[in-house]
Amino acid sequence: MKIDRKPKGSGIRSGERSLALKALRESEEKMRSIFRAAPIGIGVVVDRVFKDVNQRFCDLTGYTREELINKSARMVYPSEEEYQFVGREKYRQIADRGTGAVETRFRHKDGRVIDVWLSSAPLDISDVSRGVTFTTLDITERKSAEEALLRTVSLLEATLDSTADGILVVDLEGKIKRFNENFKKMWRIPPAILETGEDDRALGFVLDQLKDPEEFLSKVRQLYGKVLAESYDVLEFKDGRVFERFSRPQLLEGTPVGRVWSFRDVTERVKDEEKLRTALGEREVMLREIHHRVKNNIQIISSLLRLQSRYIKDEKALELLDESQNRIRSMALIHEKLYQSQDLSRIDFSDYIAKMITHLFAIYKVGFSRIRHRVDANKIQLDINRAIPCGLIINELITNALKHAFPEDREGELIITMLSLAGDQYELTVKDNGMGLPEGFDPAKKGTLGFQIVNDLVKQLDGLIEVRGDKGTEIVIRF
The missing domain is CATH 1.10.287 (Helix Hairpins)
Known part of the structure; x- marks a missing residue:
């Protein structure tokens, strides 16, 4: 009879060990895979000397794995002070709560300085000397964005505090979110009330100062009910001060998030x-x-x-x-x-000419049926410096036409037009279809008193005169 001398159950234990080793290898391989593929820098240091790093950490610092392994972590810091600060802070946190995290800076191999978030945890919480794992996240872009935002906010706050207007910002619930110094000074509201952030308390203090508090309160309530509405108003105070009040919604990407009130002292x-x-x-x-x-x-x-x-x-x-x-x-x-x-300062010349014609026709006993007339000078207005000489010119030219153009009760037509030209210039035309001027007539030469006066007045206006004698008389004056 053959006797099996293997210990009882040894085959089972051997199988279990094999399965355990396989599972361990699979777990280790999985961790290695995560280590390699992680989008953040990962590594292990012992006494702050690199023992292992992944590719992302190499990309982040610009060094190869070979250049980092067994080298002091000091090589990736921009200064000794930064290196020492991270060591003190990180190991203090690990001692206090088992993990450490600190915002710091690394110097890239090419000399660039980048901002990073460094998190660490010991391999053995009971013995830090066995090594510490770390993760490194590049936060340079985030830091730049934060700094840009801080600069923008700082600029806006400086602008807000330097403006002459009083500015108040409230949210959609009416809570005070921001105000500048001028708002506080203009409304003389105690800081204790403003610091509560309660708009109702500030409003109650404001109403006591106004001549018509109910009207102001009514408009405020209307605006709080219409979040997109804009509004303007004038506020009168009991002490004689006068404010202009502007209000418009505060929008964030087109969505109302509050309301901005601005007050301007226009007393x-x-x-x-x-x-x-x-x-x-x-x-x-x-x-x-x-x-x-x-x-x-x-x-x-x-x-x-x-x-x-x-x-x-x-x-x-x-x-x-x-x-x-x-x-x-x-x-x-x-x-x-x-x-x-x-x-x-100015007169309507169309009406003036019409009254002048009526007067002169009456003086010379000329009927409107015998000499028809037409005036075209709509919307022409002259200042007194040009109206008086121009009026005298029209008087002389109409008088001349009525006396000489239509002898022996001859019928005819008298047309007066006045046009506005570019550059504040005008053109006056007096035209009749009467007998016309004598042959060889020259308005520039000394003649009748009427034409001497007209020439002098045209010069006074810095104007030019043109006389046409075809089928009547047409006199054009530009000034």
Whole structure:
């Protein structure tokens, strides 16, 4: 009989060991695979000397694995101070809670300095000298973004604090999130109230200062109910101050997250505007009075001339006197129009010409049915410096047409147009279809008193005159 001398159960234990070793190898291979493929730098140090590193750590530092293994970790730090700081901080944390993490900087092989987040844990919590595993995450871009954000925030805060307006920012629930110094000064709200962040408490303090607190409160509630609404208002205080109030939603990528209120102290501006309105009102009254008195004085002169004409027997002298009265009337009409106008600096010339025609047709006893007339000067307005000489020119040219263009009750037409040109220039045309001017007539040469006056007035306007005699008379003046 054959006797099996193997220990009982030894085959089973051998099989178990094989399975355990296989599982261990598989686990180790899996960890190795993770170690190699991890997107963060991983390694092991013993007494701060590299014993193992993965490819990502090599990429992060710029060194090969061979260049790192068995080398001091000091080689990847930009300074001795940084190296010592990380050692003290990391091992202090490990001693306190078993792991350590610190933000630090590495110097890349090419000299660049990068920001990293370094986390460490001992292989054996009871014996750190056996080695420490570490993970390294490149946070350079994040740090740059954070620094850029901090610079932006700093700039915005500096801008906010330097602006002359008072700024208040609240969230959608009405909680105070931000305010600048000018807001605090302008509203004289105690810091203790603002620091609570409770908008209702600040609002209650504000309402006591306003002339119409209910109106202000009503508009505030409306805006809180319409998160996208923008608003402008003027606030009057009991103590005489005046604020402009602007409000608009605070948007984050198009979504409302709060509301921004800005307040501008316009007290001095309002006072200055009131003084200016008063001064302008007084000036307007004075100018109206001046135009009124000038018109009256001119009419007195005209009346004296009319009275004098009763004692003149010479027909030629009487005619000259009547023409002088018409010239005076044209000037008086300018001041009358200015006195009646809303704008004391300019007059409506279309209406002025129409009244001039009515007056002259009556003086020379010309019926509108015999000499038809047309005026085209819509929207033409002249200042007094050009209105008076231009009015006198029109008076002379209409007078000349009525006296000489249509003899022996001849019928005809008189057309007056006035155009606005570029550069604040104008073109005046007086045209009739009467007899026309004598052959060889030259307006530049000394002739009748009327044309001498017209030439002098055109020069006063820095203008040019053109006379056309085909089928009547057409006089064009540009000034």
